[in-house]
Structures are given as C-alpha cells and as structure tokens.
Amino acid sequence: MNDNIDLSLLSGVLDEYAAVKGSLITILQHTQDIYGYLPKEAIELISERTGIATSEIMGVGTFYTQFRFEPVGKYLIMLCQGTACHVNGSELILQTIKDELGIDDGQTTEDGLFSLKCVACLGCCSLSPVMMVNEDTYGSLTPDKTKKILKELREAAV
Amino acid sequence: MRIVIGQGSCGIAAGAEKVRQALLKENINASVAGCIGMCYLEPIVDIYDEDKLTRLVKVSESDAPAIAEYINTGDRSKIENLVVSDEDSEFLNKQTRIALRNCGIINPEKIEEYIEKDGYTALKSCLTEKTPEEVIEIIKTSGLAGRGGAGFPTWFKWNAARQSEGEEKYLICNADEGDPGAFMDRAVIESDPHNLIEGMLIGAYAIGAKHAVVYVRAEYPLAIKRLKNALEQAREKGIIGNNIFGTDFSCDFMIKAGAGAFVCGEETALIESLEGHRGMPRLKPPFPAQSGFWRKPSNINNVETFANVAWIINNGGEAFAAMGTEGSKGTKVFAVTGKVKRSGLVEIPMGKTLRDVIFDIGGGMKSDKPFKAVQMGGPSGGCIPASLIDTVIDYKALGATGAIMGSGGMVVMDESTCMVGMAKFFLDFTAKESCGKCVHCRIGTKRMLEMLERITKGEGKEGDIELLEELCYAIKDGALCGLGQTAPNPVLTTIKYFRDEYEAHIKDKKCPAGECSDLIEYSINAEKCKGCTLCARNCPVEAISGTVKNPHVINIDKCIKCGKCYSICRFDAVVKA
Numbered sequence: 101m102n103d104n105i106d107l108s109l110l111s112g113v114l115d116e117y118a119a120v121k122g123s124l125i126t127i128l129q130h131t132q133d134i135y136g137y138l139p140k141e142a143i144e145l146i147s148e149r150t151g152i153a154t155s156e157i158m159g160v161g162t163f164y165t166q167f168r169f170e171p172v173g174k175y176l177i178m179l180c181q182g183t184a185c186h187v188n189g190s191e192l193i194l195q196t197i198k199d200e201l202g203i204d205d206g207q208t209t210e211d212g213l214f215s216l217k218c219v220a221c222l223g224c225c226s227l228s229p230v231m232m233v234n235e236d237t238y239g240s241l242t243p244d245k246t247k248k249i250l251k252e253l254r255e256a257a258v
Numbered sequence: 259m260r261i262v263i264g265q266g267s268c269g270i271a272a273g274a275e276k277v278r279q280a281l282l283k284e285n286i287n288a289s290v291a292g293c294i295g296m297c298y299l300e301p302i303v304d305i306y307d308e309d310k311l312t313r314l315v316k317v318s319e320s321d322a323p324a325i326a327e328y329i330n331t332g333d334r335s336k337i338e339n340l341v342v343s344d345e346d347s348e349f350l351n352k353q354t355r356i357a358l359r360n361c362g363i364i365n366p367e368k369i370e371e372y373i374e375k376d377g378y379t380a381l382k383s384c385l386t387e388k389t390p391e392e393v394i395e396i397i398k399t400s401g402l403a404g405r406g407g408a409g410f411p412t413w414f415k416w417n418a419a420r421q422s423e424g425e426e427k428y429l430i431c432n433a434d435e436g437d438p439g440a441f442m443d444r445a446v447i448e449s450d451p452h453n454l455i456e457g458m459l460i461g462a463y464a465i466g467a468k469h470a471v472v473y474v475r476a477e478y479p480l481a482i483k484r485l486k487n488a489l490e491q492a493r494e495k496g497i498i499g500n501n502i503f504g505t506d507f508s509c510d511f512m513i514k515a516g517a518g519a520f521v522c523g524e525e526t527a528l529i530e531s532l533e534g535h536r537g538m539p540r541l542k543p544p545f546p547a548q549s550g551f552w553r554k555p556s557n558i559n560n561v562e563t564f565a566n567v568a569w570i571i572n573n574g575g576e577a578f579a580a581m582g583t584e585g586s587k588g589t590k591v592f593a594v595t596g597k598v599k600r601s602g603l604v605e606i607p608m609g610k611t612l613r614d615v616i617f618d619i620g621g622g623m624k625s626d627k628p629f630k631a632v633q634m635g636g637p638s639g640g641c642i643p644a645s646l647i648d649t650v651i652d653y654k655a656l657g658a659t660g661a662i663m664g665s666g667g668m669v670v671m672d673e674s675t676c677m678v679g680m681a682k683f684f685l686d687f688t689a690k691e692s693c694g695k696c697v698h699c700r701i702g703t704k705r706m707l708e709m710l711e712r713i714t715k716g717e718g719k720e721g722d723i724e725l726l727e728e729l730c731y732a733i734k735d736g737a738l739c740g741l742g743q744t745a746p747n748p749v750l751t752t753i754k755y756f757r758d759e760y761e762a763h764i765k766d767k768k769c770p771a772g773e774c775s776d777l778i779e780y781s782i783n784a785e786k787c788k789g790c791t792l793c794a795r796n797c798p799v800e801a802i803s804g805t806v807k808n809p810h811v812i813n814i815d816k817c818i819k820c821g822k823c824y825s826i827c828r829f830d831a832v833v834k835a
Contacts, residue, residue: 226297
C-alpha cells in the first residue's frame with residue numbers, strides 16, 4: 101500500500117512550515133489531511149526537512165489521539181465516549197457497531213469501507229449518544245437507528 | 259421579516275442546514291445564527307417581525323411549506339404546532355446572559371452584526387481612555403475568576419503577566435475544551451467569535467502582549483472555521499494588527515489546532531503542545547506569567563472567561579460583582595445534559611442552587627425515574643447526590659461537596675445510572691489521558707481502573723473500597739499537575755455518597771442500578787408475558803424458549819445478557835434484576 105505515497109503532495113506544507121519553529125503538530129495535521137494517516141515515508145521526509153528526529157516525531161504523533169499510522173476506511177466512524185453519551189447508552193451503540201461491522205475500536209473492515217474509532221467528547225451532548233461519520237454528525241442514536249445509518253452508508257458506497 | 263436559523267454544531271447535527279435548504283426552495287432566505295443553547299429543541303427557526311419574535315422549534319424539512327405560508331400570508335394556524343411553548347420559553351427567560359449574550363441572536367459570520375451590538379466599543383474605550391492598570395483594576399473589581407475550572411482570579415494572572423519583565427509577551431486562549439460533557443466554549447466560538455476576540459485583545463492590552471494565540475480543539479471544525487473568518491474580518495477593519503484604533507497598541511492573532519489530548523487543558527501542557535511537543539506539564543514555578551510560551555511571559559485564560567470581559571468593561575466591574583455570592587461573582591454557563599428533560603446551555607448568576615438549574619430551568623428528569631446525582635467538573639470533578647440538590651453555585655460551596663465548579667459540565671443522572679460504573683467511566687478516561695510523566699498518575703489510575711473493573715464484574719473483594727481510597731490520596735499527593743491531582747475525585751465522591759452501591763457490588767454481587775451487565779439477570783414475568791414470541795425470535799443465542807400464546811422462559815446458562823429481549827418486549831414482561 102505504500103507504493104503509491106506521493107510525497108510531492110507534502111512540499112507545499114513543508115515549504116510553508118518546515119522552518120517555522122513549533123510547527124510539528126501543524127505539519128502532521130496537514131500530512132494526515134493529505135494521506136488520511138501518517139505514512140512512514142512522509143514522517144521520514146518531515147524529519148529530513150525540519151531536522152526533527154523521526155523518534156521525536158513518532159513521540160509527538162503517538163501522544164495525540166488525532167494521529168493515525170494506518171490508512172482508514174472510506175467512512176471513519178468516530179463514536180463519542182463523553183459523559184452524557186455514556187449516561188445515555190453509548191455502550192450499546194458501540195456494541196451494535198462492533199456486531200454489525202465485525203471490527204473493534206481502532207480497526208477497519210476488510211472491504212476498507214468502515215473504520216471505527218472511539219473518541220473523547222464531541223461536544224454535541226444534547227444529542228447524545230452521538231457519532232460522527234467523516235464530517236457528518238448523527239445524534240440521538242439507538243441500536244436500530246445505528247444499523248440503518250450503517251446500511252445506508254454501505255449502499256451509498258456501492 | 260427576518261428569519262434566523264440556529265446553526266451551531268448541535269443544530270446542524272439535528273438538521274438545521276436541511277431546514278435552511280428546504281426554506282430556500284420556498285424562496286425564503288434565512289440567515290445563520292449560532293446556538294441559542296436550547297439544544298433539546300433544535301432545529302430552531304426564529305422569525306422576527308420588527309421586534310416581535312416567533313420561535314419555532316423541532317422544525318423539520320417538511321415544515322418548510324407551512325413556514326413559508328405563514329411568512330407570506332401571516333396565517334399563524336399553519337405553524338401553531340411548531341411555536342415554542344411557554345414552558346420551554348422559561349428555559350431562556352430564567353437565565354441571565356453575559357458570556358452568551360449574543361449567542362443564537364447575531365450572525366457569527368458577520369462582524370457588522372457584532373458591532374451593532376456595541377461590539378468592540380469596550381476595546382476602543384480601553385485603548386483610548388484607559389491605562390492597562392486601569393483595565394486590570396476594573397477586572398479586579400468585577401471579581402471575574404477563571405471559568406475553565408480552577409477559578410483563579412483573572413486580574414491576578416493579568417497583573418502578574420503585566421509585572422513580568424520582557425518586551426515579548428503572549429496572551430493565550432485555552433479553547434481546548436476537553437471536559438466530556440461541557441460545550442459552552444464551542445458554543446461561544448461558533449456563535450459569537452468576535453466577543454472572544456474582543457476579550458482577548460483587551461487582555462493582551464492589559465498585560466502588554468503583542469501576540470494572541472487561540473489553542474482550539476481539532477474536534478471543533480466549525481468553531482475553527484468561524485473563528486478564522488472572524489479574525490479575517492477583524493483584520494480588514496483594522497481591529498487586529500498594527501496601531502489598533504489609531505493607537506500605538508498592536509496585536510497579531512494566531513490559531514493553533516490541538517490534536518486531542520485532555521491534559522493540554524493544563525496550562526503548561528498546553529504551552530508544550532503549542533511549541534509542537536508532547537503535551538506534558540512543566541514543573542511550576544516558574545509560572546507561565548514569568549516563563550510561558552517560548553519561555554516568555556504568558557497569560558492563559560479560557561474562552562468563557564474572555565467572553566465576559568467586554569461586557570465588564572462596558573458595564574463596569576461593579577455591575578458584574580453585584581451578581582453572585584461573596585466569593586463567586588458574576589454568572590456562570592453550564593452545559594446541562596444527561597437524563598434531564600431540557601438539556602442545553604444555562605447561564606445564571608452565581609448563588610443560585612443546583613435545584614434551580616436542574617429542576618427549575620432544566621425541567622427535572624426526562625424519564626419517570628427519580629433524580630440520583632449530578633456530575634460536575636468532568637474527570638476532575640465529582641458526583642453530587644440528590645440530598646445536596648440545594649447546594650449553592652459557588653466555587654467554595656461546590657468544592658465542599660468534593661466536586662468542583664469545573665468548566666461547567668453538568669451531567670444529570672437518574673436511578674438507572676450505576677455510580678461505580680460512573681467512577682469506572684472516568685478512570686478509564688483519565689488512565690487513557692494521563693500523559694505518563696508522573697508514576698502516581700500513570701500507574702495509579704491504571705490500578706484503580708482495574709479494581710473498578712473487577713468490582714463491576716462481581717469480582718470485588720473485601721477491602722477494595724479502603725484500598726481505592728488509599729490509592730486516591732496517594733495519587734492526589736504524588737501527581738504534578740491538575741489532571742492527576744483531581745483524577746481521584748470521581749471515585750472519592752462516589753464512595754463518599756454511594757458507598758452502599760460499592761458494597762452491593764462487592765458483597766452481594768448486585769448492581770442496584772441494573773447497569774453492570776455481569777451482575778444482572780434477565781427473566782420473564784409469566785403473568786405479563788403474552789407469548790408473542792418476539793423475544794425468542796430476536797434472541798441472538800436462542801436462549802428463550804416457549805410456544806405461541808404461552809409464557810416464555812429464559813435459559814440463564816445460555817443468556818449473554820445483551821438486553822435485546824428487555825428492550826424489545828412490548829408488555830414489560832422481561833425483568834432485569
């Protein structure tokens with residue numbers, strides 16, 4: 101899968117930020133926006149251009165929950181684990197997604213369609229339980245509603 | 259007529275943008291506003307006829323033609339079913355709004371609408387008529403304290419940064435709202451970004467900073483977008499940049515997106531993160547006021563704190579201090595969520611009680627189950643039981659319960675919430691979010707989580723409660739930063755107020771709230787069961803047997819306690835105990 105990492109996509113970001121001190125997190129965020137995750141090749145290039153050791157980049161990258169080191173599926177499901185969602189039954193939604201897709205937190209389905217990630221509070225507590233799929237937020241989830249959303253997404257992808 | 263649709267993140271998730279599109283098809287061009295805070299009624303459409311407001315709630319796309327007809331013909335019968343009830347209007351009427359004063363009213367994407375509401379007049383009066391010392395004095399009179407959680411006097415921090423030697427200083431806004439269950443900062447940025455910018459510029463002037471930085475959660479894309487837009491507009495108007503309002507005060511602005519780490523709410527960890535490092539707290543002293551961002555004097559306040567500043571300058575410190583209690587002045591915003599009937603943002607003067615917020619404004623419980631507790635302060639706070647519902651909202655009074663004011667998250671729980679489960683939930687959070695620097699926090703929270711997991715599985719042992727308490731105090735003493743020092747609070751408060759629930763888990767292997775799946779058993783009440791076979795057909799492990807029109811039975815040995823039968827039964831015949 102790493103054969104098709106086009107590192108030239110990074111040059112704009114690196115030209116802008118490589119010399120600006122304190123920009124590592126910003127660079128990693130842009131990198132992830134481009135590739136969907138942080139490819140090893142990109143990290144090596146960032147290290148080369150910024151002079152920051154790859155070990156340090158990995159240290160920063162693994163510290164923050166935003167960063168991923170594996171490609172994600174077409175749909176990234178971010179299931180909120182905030183307090184209000186917990187009180188309103190997010191556990192049941194998690195179980196439903198796991199059962200429906202056969203994946204655990206942090207995994208991607210074999211067809212590359214869905215990735216599941218449990219995240220900290222999304223700040224839509226009044227609609228709890230909540231999940232985000234890519235940019236869209238879905239609230240007041242029930243197991244049945246969740247199944248329906250997943251089914252619709254799967255159909256939309258075909 | 260002016261039509262306004264609330265479009266905060268919650269509103270959009272509830273379908274506000276779809277409603278706006280549907281109205282467009284009816285040739286009605288509604289303008290965008292932020293979040294009014296009545297989240298439970300979203301999507302909301304406000305129709306202003308001169309000054310008269312008609313508020314429509316829980317609007318769906320299919321209501322668009324009726325709304326259009328009302329707007330075109332004035333026939334109110336078309337929309338009568340959508341108009342907000344008097345009871346729901348009370349949710350807002352009972353509030354006193356300062357930080358949220360423009361939220362849901364003005365268009366956050368237009369600086370003109372903010373300026374119309376006296377926007378940037380406070381900044382102008384500071385820059386042209388007041389010395390930085392005078393500004394700090396007004397904030398001192400107001401009694402404004404940090405709204406992010408600690409409640410430290412704002413003037414004191416500003417003064418310390420002002421007194422610090424050095425040409426280069428930084429004014430930083432902590433918009434890394436990580437406390438699960440709190441979303442007022444998101445609402446302020448999404449709904450009234452200029453109010454934040456104005457408050458920050460006044461702060462920058464007061465401490466003598468030429469650089470302002472907003473550190474905002476990456477999970478809030480809409481807030482980042484609206485803030486960027488607001489900064490551009492302010493720049494165009496010369497409100498940000500060089501020689502603001504023709505004075506010799508200059509200040510630039512920068513947005514940094516956080517990358518998801520709760521500990522970055524701690525100010526020195528936030529600074530580390532701003533510098534591009536792992537967000538691990540620094541040793542204090544030196545405090546940021548002496549040595550902060552790039553080791554320069556820095557001052558950090560949170561969003562809600564800044565959102566009060568322009569109002570205080572315009573109305574005077576005394577007006578702010580006139581509200582509240584001896585030790586807690588002004589108003590505070592709460593994000594009221596959970597099992598409460600009316601959830602949303604509530605801004606009230608300090609000195610009101612929890613009962614005022616949860617019952618009077620929040621409308622009490624949404625189910626018929628009684629109120630059990632309210633969780634305040636998130637992972638650093640605690641659970642306040644029903645018996646203390648009349649506790650006054652005041653930094654000290656709340657602290658005395660073992661919880662904290664915190665950033666204002668108020669998660670309401672009824673009898674169906676397990677308190678041991680709640681403690682486990684928060685420890686799971688802090689154990690994951692511990693940065694790993696201090697042994698007590700890194701390993702202590704992990705050990706506590708393991709014990710709580712055991713207890714909720716029915717594997718608790720005699721002495722577990724005492725051991726938990728011992729660990730709590732060890733972590734409190736041994737951790738460097740606020741995250742570790744407060745991480746035990748959810749455990750300590752639940753032990754303090756719900757010890758019997760811990761004992762039921764440990765000794766009787768029962769979960770009184772019926773939430774811990776390992777400790778509950780499902781059975782079928784033969785008298786209520788109609789033999790409809792619905793449960794048997796839906797049981798994933800075929801643990802239910804019975805014939806049509808005869809009571810069914812659950813085979814406990816096969817049952818995986820998924821709860822499917824319990825939620826699907828139409829006759830309440832499945833019993834959870």
